Amino acid sequence: MKGTTTRAVVSVLVISVCIYTCIFIIFSSSHEPNFLLNSEYNGQEPSINRSSLNSQHVGLDQDSETEIQFRSFKIDDINCKKIIEGDDMEINKFINRTHDNIPDNETLTRHTMNCEAFRRIYGYDDIVNTEAEKQFPIAFNILLYKDVAQVEILLRAIYRPQNYYCLHVDGFSPDHVHKGANSLADCFDNVFIVSKTENITYQSFQRLQADINCMSDHLAKSDWKYLMNLPSQQLPLRTNAEIVQILKALNNTNYIECIVGKRIISSRYTYKYENVYGPGGHYEIVMTRKRHKDPPHGIVVVKGSAYGIFTRAFVDYVVKSPIAKDLLEWCRGVLSPDEYYWSTLNHNPHLQVPGSYKGKCPSTFLLPVYVHWFERGTNVTKCPGKVLRYICVFGIAALRQLINNSRKELFANKFELQFSYAAIQCLTEWLRNKTLSPQPIDDEFYRKLYSERTAPKIA
Numbered sequence: 001m002k003g004t005t006t007r008a009v010v011s012v013l014v015i016s017v018c019i020y021t022c023i024f025i026i027f028s029s030s031h032e033p034n035f036l037l038n039s040e041y042n043g044q045e046p047s048i049n050r051s052s053l054n055s056q057h058v059g060l061d062q063d064s065e066t067e068i069q070f071r072s073f074k075i076d077d078i079n080c081k082k083i084i085e086g087d088d089m090e091i092n093k094f095i096n097r098t099h100d101n102i103p104d105n106e107t108l109t110r111h112t113m114n115c116e117a118f119r120r121i122y123g124y125d126d127i128v129n130t131e132a133e134k135q136f137p138i139a140f141n142i143l144l145y146k147d148v149a150q151v152e153i154l155l156r157a158i159y160r161p162q163n164y165y166c167l168h169v170d171g172f173s174p175d176h177v178h179k180g181a182n183s184l185a186d187c188f189d190n191v192f193i194v195s196k197t198e199n200i201t202y203q204s205f206q207r208l209q210a211d212i213n214c215m216s217d218h219l220a221k222s223d224w225k226y227l228m229n230l231p232s233q234q235l236p237l238r239t240n241a242e243i244v245q246i247l248k249a250l251n252n253t254n255y256i257e258c259i260v261g262k263r264i265i266s267s268r269y270t271y272k273y274e275n276v277y278g279p280g281g282h283y284e285i286v287m288t289r290k291r292h293k294d295p296p297h298g299i300v301v302v303k304g305s306a307y308g309i310f311t312r313a314f315v316d317y318v319v320k321s322p323i324a325k326d327l328l329e330w331c332r333g334v335l336s337p338d339e340y341y342w343s344t345l346n347h348n349p350h351l352q353v354p355g356s357y358k359g360k361c362p363s364t365f366l367l368p369v370y371v372h373w374f375e376r377g378t379n380v381t382k383c384p385g386k387v388l389r390y391i392c393v394f395g396i397a398a399l400r401q402l403i404n405n406s407r408k409e410l411f412a413n414k415f416e417l418q419f420s421y422a423a424i425q426c427l428t429e430w431l432r433n434k435t436l437s438p439q440p441i442d443d444e445f446y447r448k449l450y451s452e453r454t455a456p457k458i459a
Contacts, residue, residue, distance in 0.1 A: 063117040070111070070121050072101045080426035086400040094396045094422045102421050103149035105180040115187035122156060124188075128435050129160050136244045137162040137224040139315075141214040143207075144232035145170035145200070148180035150417040150424075151232045155184070155191070157428055160240050164221050165191040166214035171199035172282070192217065204275065204285055205331060207306070208338040212328070215315045226250075227310045233414040234369060235427055237402060239435045243410055246367075247309065249446035254314050255368065256346040257304030258361035264303045269340065272333035285335060292333045296326040298350065302361070304343030306336075307368045309410075313354030314346075323351060367449065370402070370409035386419065396422045403430060408445060 075094075082090040112118050119125050140158065142165060144151050155165060165188075169181045185191045196213045198206040211229050218227060226247045238246065272292040275283040295301060310318075318324045324345060331337035346356045372383060372392035385395035393416050394402065402412050415424055 063114065063121070066111045066114070066117055067121045069107060073103050075099060075422060075425055078422060078425065080399075080429050083396060083422075083426055084399050084403050084430060091397050097422070098418075099421045102417060103152070105148045105176050108149045108152055109176075109180045109183045112183040112187050118187055122152075124156065124159060127159060129162075130241050133160055133241050133244050134162050136248065137164065137221075138240075138243065138247070139164045139166070139218040139221065139224040139227040139312075141166050141168065141211050141218075141227065141229040142232055143168045143170075143200075143210055143229070144177070144181065145173045146177055147232065147417045148177055148184060150415075151181070152184055153417075153424060153428065154230070154232060154235060157236050157431055158240060158243075159188075161190060162223075163190060163240075164218055164224055166194050166217055167191065168194040168210045168214055169197065170210075171197045172201075199281055199283075201275075201283060201285060203336040204283075205334070205337050208328075208331060208341055211338065212318060215310075216319045219316060219319060225312060227312065227315050228368060228410075229307055229310075230411065231307075231413060233416065234411045235415055235424065236411050236431060237370065237407060238410050238441075239431060239438065241435070241438060242441050245441060245443055246410065246446045249443045250309065250449070251447070252311055252313075252355060253357070254308060254310050254346050254355040255449065256308040256310075256342045256357075257364070257366050258343055258347050258357070259303040259364070260361055264301065266301075268335040269301060269333070273335045274333070287335070293330070295330050295344070297323050299327060299344060299348050301340060302343040302347040303340055304346075305366055305368065306338035306342075307413075308342045308346075309368050310342075311355035314356070317354050318345070321353075324353075362449070365408070365449070367409060367446075369411040369413050370407060371413050385423075388414075394420055394423055396420075396426070399423055399426055399430075402427070408442075 078094060079087075079090050083094070111121075137160075140163065142151060142154065144167065151167070159165075167181050167185055169178050182193055185193050194210070194214050195217050198210040198213065200206045200210060214229075215227065218224065236243070269292055272288050272290045273285050274288055276286050277283040327344065328341065331341050334340055345351065345353050347361065349356065349358045372394075374383065374387055374390045374392065383392035384398035384401060385393045387393070391414060392398070393414055394412065401407075417424070
């Protein structure tokens with residue numbers, strides 16, 4: 001009787017174990033992420049649909065999900081080498097193709113919740129950084145109003161631990177853009193949000209003030225040599241090491257465009273412009289019938305680009321000099337003052353602005369950035385992309401033109417995340433390859449850009 005009872009108990013235990021094992025197997029199978037079930041790993045990254053990824057991450061830790069999503073942003077079937085070489089068949093495959101799996105603000109904000117994993121997975125921890133770069137820190141202003149994910153791509157392309165990056169998010173931008181930018185900046189010691197935000201309208205004074213706000217914040221950092229101001233839709237054509245070499249060749253002088261004569265567009269400052277405000281703090285810029293006063297201190301107006309290459313001493317002058325502040329105040333009545341302020345300061349020799357140019361206006365070559373402009377009435381079909389506000393937005397067909405060895409500019413403007421995504425991937429891939437296998441540049445070309453220098457060369 002006792003033996004029978006023992007056998008019965010053992011039988012019950014065995015049956016129970018079998019039942020629980022079957023339940024566990026069924027439950028585990030039903031909860032395995034679908035995007036891993038049917039993929040055989042053979043050295044190729046699995047194809048992942050980001051829209052389904054968000055609902056299928058049960059059982060994955062945050063790091064794994066971030067890594068899989070980051071890999072899903074890569075276009076696997078593109079041959080960037082052929083595209084850069086101008087292979088028409090490969091280019092035509094991607095000219096009109098849309099891409100579902102591209103980064104966005106929401107995804108980036110989620111990925112930057114774990115900064116250590118974000119920096120590792122996105123490749124910031126593996127960036128090549130030479131000794132020459134470490135000894136030559138650069139400050140960057142990056143102005144943005146949307147697409148923080150595109151800002152991250154730009155940041156990754158120019159990031160070095162010794163550099164400094166000020167992000168100015170337009171005050172009119174939606175909350176999720178501010179949140180995304182803050183989340184990105186929080187993952188780095190040398191990336192920060194500007195201390196004072198401006199509400200920017202196209203061609204407004206506030207666009208200029210935003211750059212100066214970043215400049216003021218940068219001066220709290222003691223060791224950078226040059227500052228460059230960038231819009232968020234630019235990408236570099238040079239590696240950071242090449243940029244350092246080129247800035248050294250400038251010999252402690254600014255590089256700021258200079259335009260005089262008919263192209264100066266004097267109507268922008270002959271009459272005074274004012275902001276007319278409406279609901280919600282939004283405003284439009286209108287030309288009044290009041291003639292604008294002459295600029296102060298005997299200054300002659302010079303036009304140029306909104307973007308330049310500025311020495312630290314020039315930035316210090318902009319922020320602290322009473323003359324610079326007087327000119328800035330005069331610029332409040334000017335349309336697109338960022339296209340006048342930098343150039344005017346740099347090309348009035350009697351002001352003795354640090355790093356400024358002493359001679360007549362040099363060539364029209366614009367070192368900081370290559371922009372494919374179209375004048376009103378010109379043939380826009382020559383744009384290898386699409387035209388927006390008379391500027392070519394680069395597509396995949398533009399890469400051969402941009403990467404041609406005859407291009408000497410440091411950056412190219414502009415790219416749009418959705419429209420230019422294939423071009424962005426190939427350009428950043430090309431830049432990374434150049435970083436890993438550096439080639440000599442024609443630094444003599446950059447030494448000849450200015451015939452006169454105003455200060456001794458930076459060591």
